[in-house]
Amino acid sequence: MRLGLALGYWGRGPDPDHVALAREAERLGYDSVWTAEAWGSDAFTPLTWLAAHTSRIKLGTGIAQMAARTPAATAMHALTLDHLSGGRVMLGLGLSGPQVVEGWYGRPFPKSPLTATREYVADIRQVLRRERSRPYEGPDGTGLGKPLRSITHPLRADLPILLGAEGPRNIAQTTRIADGWMPLYWSPLRTGVYEASLADTPKDFVIAPMVRAKVCDDPAEGLLAVKAMLGFYIGGMGTRGRNFHADLMARMGYEEEARHIQALFLDGRKEEAVLAVPDAFADEISLVGPRERIAERLAAWRAGPVTDLLVTAPDRHTMRVLAELNS
Template sequence: MALPVGVNVGHFFRGVPADFADTVRRIEDLGFDGLWFAEAYGSDVFTPLAYAAAVTSRIRLGTAVAQIPARTPTATATTAATLDQLSGGRVVLGLGASGPQVSEGWHGVAYPRPLARTREYVDVVRQVLARDKPLDHVGEFHQLPLRGGTGLGKPLKSSMHILRPDLPIQLGAEGPRNVALAAEIADGWHAMFFSPAFDGFYREALDAGFARRGGRPQHFEVVCTLPVVVDEDVERAADRIRPDLALYMGGMGARGTNFHHDVFARMGHGELAARVQDLYLRGEKAAAAAAIPTSLVEEVALVGPAGKLREDLARWEDTVIDSLAVQGLPADLDAVARALLA
């Protein structure tokens, strides 16, 4: 069965594209399933979704992902709930712990114990969305109301009635413990750099989490952000993917604390990942990209002519993945739609 396919725009680098509104409308008109945004330390994740909500009417709107250290859990819950109201119930709230460089360097929030922090954060978000009683939470990371301070804080309940108390929450995760946590406490897992060859590894992680929650809920969804380039020349297509892989493998995090780098090491590419990281951290970005073989690009991306893409896509369709999100805003959006949405 064909997988639903959306678009993960990511975040803006230099600025918002001039034709952004038209592109967003085009994504919906072409029949893509979802529109996802991300954030790092530039553009935020919710504002583009609100903009997209205003110019579309049907497409799902997801965060992939909203950073946990960027906002209090109550702020995240009310932002997602407000956007859900404005969009007519189209929001999927993806959350992620980020990494120590961004958490501590950009948000000033200590990073240790990210799994425990995520678990408590999701619990508070769910309490806000449930709106069944005033919020009174005493945890390791959050005290609501704050104990201490002026002493005037009191338990509060959202003054806005929540459109969907069961608004879906997904976790962005790469390591097995994080994937298991998504299966245990969330409504979905948003994957990236997923290799179909390692489907069994991820099934085990998901099953461990489902076992702790008493079984897999019917609504649980696994979304995979997937780089896609349509081009008659496979090598030319792979060349468009290599710089991003080099960035994530080599430059997204410090040496020894780069979770994307660890994904490729677990896939058996430890030596290559180390070489790419060395080159990237020395500023040799072009060499880092060139070091990535086409075979590795094809493990985690769809590249080449439309017919090849459709054939390769079958490998993802036979895995735990329930839906896909094309990475970025491809210039050949129509060609991608023809290849993947037939």
């Protein structure tokens, strides 16, 4: 199982420590470093900056939002950075949800998310293979679109594409059209939740969940950050009737708790929503506590189908401990 460092997206501004963390991850033997985007900083620009300050570590978008760019624009970003970095890019993509797609990007959320994802990935692969583009043929177009091929020859036609998928059918489709899957929540105790969707996983398929890691004396204290994240995603990233993150928690055996968290958050009781996140759920999807406890729990992650563990570890001590335990 390979280790990756997931730096996420910026908050109020850029983190001045990200370059140093990426360099430390490379020194420790981490296989990859990942950046993200929400509704502020983008994923590709910080990753380009990290590429200029590292030499070997793979560079992943974890994840870039499909609504932010046309497939051709995303392919241009990926092939450009792949050239500049010497073939180190891993393209992680996600459809996001209606709240972000319509609220931030001002675009309609697709009526058929699976079709939209499939066509988006196919269009990117078309660019990377230098095949001719598919011109726009909608009723409000001019009809003058010309099929084009990329002027720049991509460094790799098989640049890896990974998808962030949550629903069972979306995950199953991911195994057919992508090179890897980036689960939002992964529990080594509940791999059966995804068993049917992963039944036809091809050889060398990447499964790369993000996991909050923290070496600390008190697991309860270390889990506070995990619960804060879960409270926001499960409670606030969607509406009462449509929240993909809450639905996923429900499928993982915590349906009553997920709906309770969601109700508290949407009623403006955000602190109560965070406290309502079960410690058990937060604990099983993270690696928190003393070194010995993390070592024991890491064995369960290594025993399953996970190929890459993308660690959201803000401190160097945790990064070093994980590298030592995973060696």
